[in-house]
Amino acid sequence: MAEKVLMKGNEAIAEAAIKAGCRYFFGYPITPQNELPEYMSRRLPEVGGVFLQAESEVAASNMVYGAAGAGARVLTSSSSPGISLKMEGISYIAGAELPAVIVNIMRGGPGLGGIQSSQADYFQATKGGGHGDFRLCVLAPSTVQEAVDLTMEAFEIADRYRNPVMVLGDGIIGQMMEPVQFNKEIDPADLPKKEWATDGARGRPRNIINSLALDPQDLENHNLVLKAKYEQMKEQEVRYATYLLDDADRAIVAYGTTARIATSAIEMAREQGIRVGLIRPISLFPFPEKVIAEAANRLDSFLTVEMSLGQMVEDVRLAVNGKKPVFFYGRTAGMVPSPEEILEQIILMGGGGE
Amino acid sequence: MKEEIIMAGFGGQGVMSLGRLLTYAGMKEGDEVSWMPSYGPEMRGGTANCTVIISSKQIPSPLSSQPDAIIVMNLPSLDKFAPCVKRGGAILLNSSLINKEVDRDDVKIIKVPANQIANELGNTKVANMVMLGAYLAHKRIVKLETVKAALQDVFPARRHNLIPINQQALDRGVALLN
Numbered sequence: 001m002a003e004k005v006l007m008k009g010n011e012a013i014a015e016a017a018i019k020a021g022c023r024y025f026f027g028y029p030i031t032p033q034n035e036l037p038e039y040m041s042r043r044l045p046e047v048g049g050v051f052l053q054a055e056s057e058v059a060a061s062n063m064v065y066g067a068a069g070a071g072a073r074v075l076t077s078s079s080s081p082g083i084s085l086k087m088e089g090i091s092y093i094a095g096a097e098l099p100a101v102i103v104n105i106m107r108g109g110p111g112l113g114g115i116q117s118s119q120a121d122y123f124q125a126t127k128g129g130g131h132g133d134f135r136l137c138v139l140a141p142s143t144v145q146e147a148v149d150l151t152m153e154a155f156e157i158a159d160r161y162r163n164p165v166m167v168l169g170d171g172i173i174g175q176m177m178e179p180v181q182f183n184k185e186i187d188p189a190d191l192p193k194k195e196w197a198t199d200g201a202r203g204r205p206r207n208i209i210n211s212l213a214l215d216p217q218d219l220e221n222h223n224l225v226l227k228a229k230y231e232q233m234k235e236q237e238v239r240y241a242t243y244l245l246d247d248a249d250r251a252i253v254a255y256g257t258t259a260r261i262a263t264s265a266i267e268m269a270r271e272q273g274i275r276v277g278l279i280r281p282i283s284l285f286p287f288p289e290k291v292i293a294e295a296a297n298r299l300d301s302f303l304t305v306e307m308s309l310g311q312m313v314e315d316v317r318l319a320v321n322g323k324k325p326v327f328f329y330g331r332t333a334g335m336v337p338s339p340e341e342i343l344e345q346i347i348l349m350g351g352g353g354e
Numbered sequence: 355m356k357e358e359i360i361m362a363g364f365g366g367q368g369v370m371s372l373g374r375l376l377t378y379a380g381m382k383e384g385d386e387v388s389w390m391p392s393y394g395p396e397m398r399g400g401t402a403n404c405t406v407i408i409s410s411k412q413i414p415s416p417l418s419s420q421p422d423a424i425i426v427m428n429l430p431s432l433d434k435f436a437p438c439v440k441r442g443g444a445i446l447l448n449s450s451l452i453n454k455e456v457d458r459d460d461v462k463i464i465k466v467p468a469n470q471i472a473n474e475l476g477n478t479k480v481a482n483m484v485m486l487g488a489y490l491a492h493k494r495i496v497k498l499e500t501v502k503a504a505l506q507d508v509f510p511a512r513r514h515n516l517i518p519i520n521q522q523a524l525d526r527g528v529a530l531l532n
Binding site for chain 1: 374388393416417419
């Protein structure tokens with residue numbers, strides 16, 4: 001095992017990308033993810049990579065499109081308003097079936113919003129985000145070590161499906177420091193060659209990367225190919241964790257930092273004899289609907305807690321499918337729910353909730 | 355074992371470094387640790403704070419609504435965080451800059467003339483290390499030796515000339531309580 005080092009989430013994600021063989025970063029600054037590009041600007045030249053601060057987010061995401069098309073492992077990162085700007089390129093990347101990794105360290109919105117931690121971009125991240133019928137694979141870490149592990153996996157998943165993958169963190173994940181280990185290091189030269197890449201057609205038929213298809217039948221066929229990939233992700237890429245669920249009569253569903261705060265609340269509730277457990281989605285798309293649907297057969301009620309006014313709760317309700325009540329508690333715009341507030345809600349669940 | 359500490363002060367008083375050093379030392383001793391900074395639009399002269407948690411178990415929330423201890427370097431920080439401290443916890447305050455009585459009788463109040471001691475040592479910037487020394491004497495959450503050794507890792511190489519004076523400041527803080 002590698003030695004533990006103490007790193008900020010933003011820096012750890014950057015180093016994880018380098019360890020995953022990423023040598024290209026295109027971005028534009030925005031709080032609270034600035035340590036990520038800052039780290040890349042220092043580290044990428046050391047490993048023969050390219051760091052480029054673009055003139056805008058739109059430009060950066062189209063540079064990612066270009067690098068991904070040429071077959072490179074490529075990263076961009078931003079925070080909420082910046083991700084909105086990048087969505088044009090992200091839709092093109094998804095349409096052209098290219099692998100790329102996008103990090104969103106969420107802040108309060110809408111609009112320019114604020115700079116404190118938020119989870120209000122769940123809809124944007126998991127329901128496509130840009131125009132057209134497409135999905136990102138979305139991974140949501142709750143510790144700095146998990147941010148490292150998921151970032152490295154994100155590159156693998158992106159290559160496997162030729163689809164953009166988003167690492168969705170909140171401001172707290174980006175800013176906090178925790179010990180991390182990097183147990184793997186990939187040399188980009190060892191990665192399998194991407195036969196579809198537009199890297200010069202000498203000696204082979206030309207490859208074309210494009211997201212334009214003017215014949216609607218062709219375009220529908222293409223969309224069905226994309227849909228088949230998303231269905232395959234639902235079979236193979238679901239990730240979640242549970243805590244104290246076995247003897248529980250009720251459960252909290254929460255992701256990212258909120259899941260950790262909910263864990264503190266669960267420990268307080270357990271001291272009072274309340275049998276509450278946690279389901280923590282790690283992949284937000286594909287959503288871990290089966291584990292929630294199964295839990296709905298056994299548990300009395302669910303409480304979704306988010307740093308938003310209620311986004312993931314819709315997916316929880318779809319998974320529970322009316323079998324049991326699903327309550328919601330959220331703080332938003334940079335306000336963070338406290339364990340005490342969540343504990344109050346846990347107690348209310350037993351009494352019939354809202 | 356689980357200890358939640360909030361350290362707070364003016365930007366430039368070294369509360370972030372103080373937190374990082376303690377966090378690093380906890381990691382070196384094999385504990386679970388987390389360090390969470392406030393990251394508002396702070397600047398030199400504004401207020402800054404960070405939350406450090408050191409635990410023998412995995413850390414759920416990295417935030418603390420009821421810290422076991424606070425280390426406060428200036429008056430606004432004392433006013434902000436004194437009401438949150440857990441009953442039976444501790445308030446370590448920089449008495450060189452704070453001459454206000456704390457109206458709580460359910461916590462331990464430890465007054466540390468941190469700037470005065472730092473000035474005696476010849477560098478006002480080591481006031482944060484005096485506070486940390488006093489905290490470690492209050493609660494030996496990590497060994498003093500581990501903290502002293504961690505200075506090597508936390509300080510960039512160009513600042514290693516400042517390690518001896520930081521170590522002296524830690525010792526002076528410890529001595530206040532012994």
